[in-house]
């Protein structure tokens with residue numbers, strides 16, 4: 001390791017290196033959370049036909065103009081239209097058709113009188129509801145007494161009133177949430193072209209690691225990082241594959257990563273990046289020479305006929321920008337705590353981003369939040385890649401020290417501002433140790449102590465990063 005990098009420099013370097021994934025066509029529900037790459041036009045108007053917004057009677061306005069509760073107007077019921085009905089009875093003077101919510105407006109009808117404004121065909125007072133079709137399968141016939149007038153188009157939803165045919169239903173760049181997926185379904189789209197969710201391979205390293213569910217031998221611990229990081233990748237919108245723990249052996253690790261690259265848009269490892277004798281990730285990835293993991297060397301690529309369309313990294317350039325140059329994994333020291341040792345690079349012929357995170361459980365999780373999550377969001381084509389932050393006043397009994405020159409990320413619980421308060425409060429949970437998984441699990445936010453600050457105390461206003469909750 002040479003110089004120390006700031007958090008912002010490291011993140012900027014990562015974001016410079018990742019490009020949004022190539023668009024693919026996905027079925028609607030598989031596209032949830034993805035970004036649309038092209039405008040979606042509405043082929044047919046929405047709604048596709050004039051229809052009733054109420055269960056009631058389709059009428060001509062003039063026929064019910066004088067209707068009142070004391071002096072109802074009696075109309076002849078000439079038909080019954082359920083939602084989905086294609087053949088529609090026409091309405092002449094003095095006639096009505098019983099219609100259900102969403103049913104097409106019959107020809108000749110100008111408005112719909114809700115059933116509650118009629119006797120429902122019973123000959124009595126105002127009705128609460130219509131008789132269920134199962135109870136009265138003959139449908140609506142006979143007469144209906146209308147107690148109130150309606151205005152033209154009242155209780156009618158106009159054809160194209162929501163969106164006109166040919167209009168843009170959703171613009172390129174829209175993130176598909178439930179409402180957007182509903183709209184696409186409504187206009188008849190079965191598939192959409194979006195940036196896919198990145199496939200993230202997560203593996204942990206360490207010969208001390210044992211899978212949860214297995215008993216611990218002497219010196220062993222359960223592998224928690226690969227679980228936390230897989231869950232974090234999923235929470236970030238990725239499709240995550242947990243490979244599990246790889247023993248501290250450089251050749252094995254290289255082979256496992258090479259094997260996994262086929263299904264990876266990003267690789268996340270944990271552990272083995274510090275200065276110990278068994279820090280295998282660093283050993284396996286920092287000096288790759290001509291192996292496949294190092295990616296194509298730009299000079300070699302030209303000679304070996306790399307497709308110029310696909311740039312040196314093997315990935316297509318996006319929006320005219322040059323593709324990211326291939327670069328092997330670089331290990332660096334960051335001015336942050338936790339998360340000081342970090343590795344990042346592009347590996348394999350396709351220049352897949354690889355994040356080598358430190359092994360301490362809090363360090364790997366905080367590193368994921370700060371560096372991997374933004375990169376995954378960039379791969380998805382999302383514009384906002386980092387979590388929004390808030391300001392909050394610190395609530396703590398004793399002053400808390402922070403290492404000079406390092407940005408510290410304490411774990412805390414955030415309380416939003418109450419009525420009339422400008423900022424909320426944040427209370428530290430547990431200490432600064434990067435092994436404190438118990439307190440991490442009770443926290444819902446990271447408290448950011450700037451590099452130049454060496455002590456914070458109650459009442460200090462700090463930047464806070466709210467994290468995903470469990471709800």
Ligand SMILES: Nc1nc2c(c(=O)[nH]1)N[C@H]1C(S)=C(S)[C@@H](COP(=O)(O)OP(=O)(O)OC[C@H]3O[C@@H](n4cnc5c(N)ncnc54)[C@H](O)[C@@H]3O)O[C@H]1N2
Nearest residue numbers: 204206223224225226271272273274279340358359360363
């Ligand atoms: N002499 C120095 N020692 C250390 C330094 C240093 O600068 N000089 N840096 C420390 C810092 S900071 C960190 S962070 C760690 C990073 O170490 P590694 O990335 O090499 O991680 P490991 O040594 O493999 O593990 C560290 C710690 O975390 C536990 N661990 C690892 N993987 C998992 C897992 N999947 N699940 C649960 N726990 C895991 C591991 O058992 C160790 O206790 O280095 C410091 N040392």
Ligand code: MOO
Nearest residue numbers: 338339340363434
């Ligand atoms: O990543 Mo280390 O936390 O700085 O213990």
